[in-house]
Amino acid sequence: MGWRAVTAGALGLSALVVSVGTLAAPAPAAATGGSDPFRAAATFVGPITGGHVIEPETALPTELGRYGYVEQEFFASGTAHAYGVTSSPVDGRWTVEPSTAASYRTRVLVRRPADPARFSGTVVVEWMNVSEGESAPDWMYLNPELMAAGDAWVGVSAQALAVDGGTPILGSLQGAGKGLVAEEPERYGSLHHPGDDYALDLFDQVGLGLRADPSSILGPLRPRHIVAVGESQSAFYLTTFADAIEPESHAFDGIFIHSRAGTAAPPSATASGPASGGAGVRIRTDLHVPVFMFETQTDVIELGYAAAQQPDSRDVRTWEVAGTSHADSYILGSTPLSVLGCTTPINTGPQHLVVQAAFADFVRWVVDGTPPPSPPPFRLSSRSPPTLALDRYGNVIGGVRTPAVNVPTATLSQIAPPGTSVICSLFGSTTPFSAQMLATLYGTKAHYLARYTAALDRAIAGGYVLPADRAMLLAEARQVTFPAA
Numbered sequence: 001m002g003w004r005a006v007t008a009g010a011l012g013l014s015a016l017v018v019s020v021g022t023l024a025a026p027a028p029a030a031a032t033g034g035s036d037p038f039r040a041a042a043t044f045v046g047p048i049t050g051g052h053v054i055e056p057e058t059a060l061p062t063e064l065g066r067y068g069y070v071e072q073e074f075f076a077s078g079t080a081h082a083y084g085v086t087s088s089p090v091d092g093r094w095t096v097e098p099s100t101a102a103s104y105r106t107r108v109l110v111r112r113p114a115d116p117a118r119f120s121g122t123v124v125v126e127w128m129n130v131s132e133g134e135s136a137p138d139w140m141y142l143n144p145e146l147m148a149a150g151d152a153w154v155g156v157s158a159q160a161l162a163v164d165g166g167t168p169i170l171g172s173l174q175g176a177g178k179g180l181v182a183e184e185p186e187r188y189g190s191l192h193h194p195g196d197d198y199a200l201d202l203f204d205q206v207g208l209g210l211r212a213d214p215s216s217i218l219g220p221l222r223p224r225h226i227v228a229v230g231e232s233q234s235a236f237y238l239t240t241f242a243d244a245i246e247p248e249s250h251a252f253d254g255i256f257i258h259s260r261a262g263t264a265a266p267p268s269a270t271a272s273g274p275a276s277g278g279a280g281v282r283i284r285t286d287l288h289v290p291v292f293m294f295e296t297q298t299d300v301i302e303l304g305y306a307a308a309q310q311p312d313s314r315d316v317r318t319w320e321v322a323g324t325s326h327a328d329s330y331i332l333g334s335t336p337l338s339v340l341g342c343t344t345p346i347n348t349g350p351q352h353l354v355v356q357a358a359f360a361d362f363v364r365w366v367v368d369g370t371p372p373p374s375p376p377p378f379r380l381s382s383r384s385p386p387t388l389a390l391d392r393y394g395n396v397i398g399g400v401r402t403p404a405v406n407v408p409t410a411t412l413s414q415i416a417p418p419g420t421s422v423i424c425s426l427f428g429s430t431t432p433f434s435a436q437m438l439a440t441l442y443g444t445k446a447h448y449l450a451r452y453t454a455a456l457d458r459a460i461a462g463g464y465v466l467p468a469d470r471a472m473l474l475a476e477a478r479q480v481t482f483p484a485a
Contacts, residue, residue, distance in 0.1 A: 041211070127158045152223070242255050243281070297323075297325060
């Protein structure tokens with residue numbers, strides 16, 4: 001069922017922030033081998049046939065055929081290393097060293113243009129999410145723009161739960177933690193994962209394998225740029241990856257970190273220092289590849305990113321996006337709110353629209369060096385504890401601004417009503433203004449639409465909304481109801 005992807009994409013909560021390093025205990029591992037473990041590449045086999053493919057959970061239509069895309073599945077194998085931390089300062093300039101090594105065989109799912117002429121040259125490698133089964137939240141949020149742009153997408157089953165099963169952080173709903181091997185042994189019976197201590201290197205080796213032998217999984221496509229993406233729990237791991245692994249391996253041309261917390265995932269279950277739960281871990285500024293951080297209101301406050309805020313620099317950009325929560329109505333699709341235990345309207349903010357614009361800006365940065373806009377962060381009314389400053393309508397001040405908060409028709413918050421379910425608490429809330437309040441604020445619908453259009457055009461000109469979304473947003477604005485004159 002589609003709602004399972006929503007919870008997997010949602011992740012989060014403070015328990016996840018402090019426990020992500022112990023999601024899966026490593027299996028007994030062989031001794032370290034090889035002269036340069038940071039440069040080992042995965043070996044690919046496939047396309048895989050037999051049995052049936054287990055798709056990442058989603059509540060949204062995939063529509064591959066509509067965009068001329070094909071899907072194929074491959075297995076990646078190699079010997080991955082676990083890493084011990086030798087230094088983990090909060091500025092992100094970590095050093096790690098390989099400790100143990102273990103073999104792995106995992107799956108990668110490829111979605112690409114069938115016609116090579118449509119390929120943009122960019123390959124998007126997603127660390128798929130396993131907080132409640134396995135999902136690909138960035139595929140969900142970035143489409144259909146990713147396919148419209150002609151990018152190829154590679155989803156990596158980077159963590160042990162996806163392959164071998166286990167108990168997800170958010171609980172196992174309808175068999176979500178069963179794992180590929182148990183769910184479809186005919187197809188996936190040969191897979192094995194040594195544990196999440198090896199996930200960073202496994203993901204790195206997939207990136208290096210794409211560089212070494214792209215035709216093995218991309219067919220006739222010839223990539224020019226390979227970027228890494230991951231949302232929530234996957235973003236915690238990509239924070240560690242950026243600080244500890246990418247400086248040594250140079251596997252990716254850019255890293256898009258979507259909804260990270262203030263902490264980072266420990267490289268291993270026994271790691272100590274800031275990586276194992278301390279707050280305020282920043283992205284290092286000496287990577288020489290672009291790193292883009294996309295943060296919602298939930299991420300900044302409830303997940304503690306406020307402690308890790310850092311100024312934009314040559315290689316690092318952060319967008320804190322007003323009116324957003326960690327998960328929202330877009331990723332829920334047509335799934336009933338009752339499935340999540342929600343009894344009131346969840347956040348309907350513009351996350352998916354802004355993240356698509358952000359990713360387009362990020363790819364441009366990777367391709368031609370043009371940096372994305374550098375918006376201000378959210379304004380805080382307190383730093384201890386971190387508290388968002390709100391305007392008179394209850395919307396946050398600062399951050400990336402869209403008409404949803406500059407010409408509001410509702411309060412868009414990351415805070416769910418008291419007593420809501422754990423899952424639903426990640427979806428925030430929407431409190432619509434009454435028709436009478438709209439009339440008081442804007443007078444007439446015509447005046448509202450004029451202000452909305454001006455705000456929308458400013459957001460587009462600023463690079464925070466794609467021009468292709470203008471007509472759709474204006475059509476939605478026309479549906480706002482005002483009192484009869």
